Amino acid sequence: MTASRTIPFIVATIFMDAVGFGIIMPVLPQLVMEVGRIDLPDAIEVGAWIGLVMAVATFFGSPLLGNLSDRFGRRRVLLLALAGLAADYILLTVVDTLPWLFIARALSGFFGGSYATAQAAIADVTRPEERARNFGFVGAAFGIGFVAGPVIGGFLGEIGPRTPFVAAAVLAAANMLYGLFIFPETLPAERRRAFDWRRANPLGAWRAMRALAGMESAALVLLLWQIASLVYPMTWSFYCIAQLGWTPGMIGASLAAVGVMIAIGQTFVVGPAVARFGERDAATFGLLVAVAIFVGFAFVRTTWGAFLLLVPTALQAPVQPALMAMMSRRASADTQGEVQGISAMVMGFGQLVAPLLLTGTMAWFTGRSAPVHFPGAAFLVAAFFGLLAAAMLRRLPRAARTEDSEMPAQIPPSVTV
Incomplete structure (x- = not known):
């Protein structure tokens, strides 16, 4: 019964979070320019610093929220984070200076660390061999949310x-009210552990990660992929304006197309790919596809070409859920929240360096002093880190015999109710 209520709620939560995130993306460049009273090249640079601030907040918030969920349960922590996100969005409706905009985005980063709690709740009620697929359904919910979110955001962005x-x-x-009445607690009291500040911070999380066999290497692969994949949320809106000359409406349409492909990939590619090839090989294939797409976006100059490159993004879908499942296998029942917090912290660390590597690169090649105007340069940086991730993944030993075990061919009833 817990699984039949938990997984649909988590899927719905990620869906609504994705809608909220997608609504905002098309208008962020305009908001930065309006609040800061600056032009596009300066807004791109400010956007890099905003991304850095969000990453710092996520970096510190993820291990804290993960450990709190291991102590007090998933329900309390997740509902608190959802309430925090609602308050943050309200703040963003009234900010009129760049410092307040930075504060608001920092809150978004901190409460966004609750994604780890949601993943831990799925791990609580799912067998290890099914986690990659159920994590894939979470990714599908995110993709479907992106179908609706950017379209709505692009339309509303034309208003203001x-x-x-x-x-x-x-x-x-x-979303918070839905969880208040529907979401059950997935971590029984007997499986909880005492809260320890020494483990609920980045340094303590790093020590805990190194104590788990194979976790450090798996986390490094996730870090490299996180840096590469952040090229989309951190540069896409600016890239579309600088390289393709798109309006907020067109940016919203492109993000909706991305959402469609993510949903298709997470729903129809992840499960069969992991069942047939195992988590490691499925993730490797997805990484190589992603690298090819990154290179394509670096040089594409036409609208039809950009939309054509969005089609194969469905094939990179296994990367994230497979890596998350590989890390989850290395955790015990009472440390799932901590391990998912570690994974979120690793992704947060990726967000710390990605603005300098990705948005910083784009800002340089679109600035007035750039030797050549090249908005797609950030995608070449992403391709480099994608290749590193694939190389490291091939050296990663298999965690257990179950990693490549056969997965059920049908979606479990818990995700269809």
């Missing part, structure tokens, strides 16, 4: 850059 934040606040509040 603040309007999408009102819609995002309403969605986050509705």
Whole structure:
């Protein structure tokens, strides 16, 4: 019964979070330019620093929220984070200076660390051999949310850059209320452990990670992939304006197309790929596809070419859920929250360096002093880190015999109710 109520709620939560996130993306460049009273090249640079601040907040928030969920349960922590996101979106509707915009995005990063708690809740009620697929359903929910979110955001953005934040606040509040009445606790009291501040911080999480066999190497692969994949959320809106000359409406349409492909990939590619090839080989294939797409975006100059490159993004879908499942296998029942917090912390660390590597590169090649105007340069950086991730993944030993075990061919009833 717990699984039949938990997985649908987590899927719905990620869906509504994705809608809220997607609503905002098309208007972020305009909001930065409006609040800072700056032009596009300067807004790209400010966007890099905003991304850095969000990453710092996620880096510190993820291990804290993960450990708190191991002590107090998933329900309390997740509902608190959802309420925090609703308050943050409300703040974004009224900010009128860059410092307040930075504060608001820092809150987004901190409460966004609750994604680890959601993943831990799935691990609580799912057998190890099914986790990659169920994590894939979470990814599908994110993709479907992206279908609706950017379209709504692009439309509302034509009204004004603040309007999408009102819609995002309403969605986050509705999500929290839904969980308040529906979401059951997935971590029984007997499986909880005492909260320890020494483990609920980045340094303590790093020590805990190194104590688990194979976790450090798996986390490094996740870090490299995180840096590469962040090229989309951190540069896409700016890239579309600088390289393709798109409007907020067109940016929203492109993000909706991305969402469609993510949903298709997570729903129809992840399960069969992991069942046939195992988590490691499925993730390797997805990484190589992603690298090829990154190179394509670096040089594409036409709208039809950009949309054509979005089609194979469905094939890179196994990367994230497979890596998350490989890390989850290395955790015990009472440390799932901590390990998922570690994975979120690793991704947060990726967000710390990605703005300098990705947005910083784009800002340089679109600035007034750039030797050549090349908005797609950040995608070449992403391709480099994608190749590193694939190389490291091939050296990663298999965690257990179950990693490549056959997975059920049908979606479990818990995710269809």
